[in-house]
Amino acid sequence: MRGDPGATTVLRPATPRQALDALRREPRALPLAGGTDLMVSWNAGLLGGRTVVDLSRLRSWAAIRSGRESVVVGALATHAALQESAVVRREFPLLVAACATIGAVQIQNRGTIGGNIANASPAGDTFPALAVYEPLIQAVSASGRRLIAFSEIFAGVKKTTLCPGELIESLELPFLRPKPSRQLFRKVGTRAAQAISKTVAAGLLWLDKKGTVAELRFALGSVAPTVRRLSAAERFLAGKRLDADSIAEACRLLEKDISPIDDIRSTRHYRLEVSKNLLRQFLEGR
Ligand SMILES: Cc1cc2nc3c(=O)[nH]c(=O)nc-3n(C[C@H](O)[C@H](O)[C@H](O)COP(=O)(O)OP(=O)(O)OC[C@H]3O[C@@H](n4cnc5c(N)ncnc54)[C@H](O)[C@@H]3O)c2cc1C
Structure with missing residues (x-):
């Protein structure tokens, strides 16, 4: 309008x-x-x-720098630059997949990762991937700098925990070692492009040699005021085998961590069922 x-x-x-x-x-x-x-x-x-x-003249804030144990992504890196970065493609494919679903090419060429985070939409498509990769956000102001865990950056719908006068300078994403056994990114929207998510999911799963769950990280967007990790399901599955009973219980526990609503794009019921289906299919390895 x-x-x-x-x-x-x-x-x-x-x-x-x-x-x-x-x-x-x-x-x-x-x-x-x-x-x-x-x-x-x-x-x-x-x-x-x-x-x-x-901020567009701060060219150093657009850089993507690879270190021994992590990559530092400048806040002004665009969704297109993230998709093109060899290290991000190799180490953080879920973030690459997420950036590829933002708007369409024009938006990916201009929109930045820092802007996506600072805008704090409940439907921000990079957030589930970032939630499972657990980056640290470097924030700076005239009076100093501080690190903010990604899990602490959102305060509510369109609200962050940044202070007035504070900027996101960069994000540091730690490399995952060992690499996950299984991973997932999935955006569910009305169209393949220019769609705001009904639900958006990212998952990482590490299985040990016996096939039990060493670690699960699973995050959902568009189903609560801010992106949510499925903490209850993650804790429940740690050390368990993935069978029909444990997967059904994890899907039941998902409701503890999300609170989808009816709105112009979808319904609470649809979002809940799709979220459960995404988690179930991921855990079943489908
Ligand atoms: C047609 C269209 C389609 C879109 N599709 C999607 C989509 O599919 N998925 C999705 O997630 N988003 C989508 N968006 C939203 C938007 O493109 C993204 O959120 C984008 O990443 C915003 O980045 P930007 O650099 O353009 O931010 P800006 O518009 O420049 O800024 C956004 C907000 O962040 C603040 N800000 C910017 N940079 C910083 C910083 N470094 N530190 C602190 N605050 C800062 C600004 O003050 C502002 O409040 C769409 C937008 C449009 C117009």
Whole structure:
């Protein structure tokens, strides 16, 4: 819906220091990365005259750097850059798969991982993959820096735990060693492109030599105000064999961690059943 965008002051800092100083002077200013969320709000007249701090000149924040035990992804890395990165493709295929489902090519070329997180939509498609990869988020402000566990970044629908004037600089994703025995990414939407998720899932499973569960990580998006790990099911299955009974119990326990709603895109019932089906099929190895 169009509104009156009004006049907006746009600052274009050339360095991170200048960006952080601008935000210190004006903590209500809005950072702009790719603009794919922010420009929709601007077009709808929802920015209320707030100053915009355009981050696009901070080129170092777009880098993807591989280390010995982790990769550091700059907040300004686009969904397209993540799909093209050899190390991300090799080590974090669920994140690559998630980025490939965001909007369509135009949005993937502009939209950034930092913007996706900071926007904090319940339907953010990278979140289940990030929830199972457990990155640390490097946040910076004029007064210093801090690390935030991904599990601590969301405070609710469209709300993060970032403080005013604080930016996401990067995410550090630790390599998974050993590599998981099984993995899954699945977005369920109305179309293959330009669809907001009804449910979006990511899973990692490590089986030991006897075939029992060493570790399960499973996360769902679009089924609660923020992305959810299935903690109850994960704890229940640790050390168990995957058989019909244990899988049925895990699917029952899934309801403890999610709270889907009826909305314009889907119903509570559909989201719950699809979520259970995704978990069951993953655990059955189908
Ligand atoms: C047509 C269309 C289709 C879309 N499809 C999908 C989809 O399928 N799945 C999906 O998950 N999303 C989708 N989106 C939403 C959007 O594209 C993504 O959330 C994208 O990753 C946002 O990144 P951006 O760089 O464009 O963010 P921006 O619009 O620049 O910013 C988004 C928010 O984050 C803040 N911000 C940006 N960078 C930082 C930072 N480094 N630190 C702190 N705050 C920051 C901004 O102030 C703003 O509040 C779609 C959007 C459109 C318009």
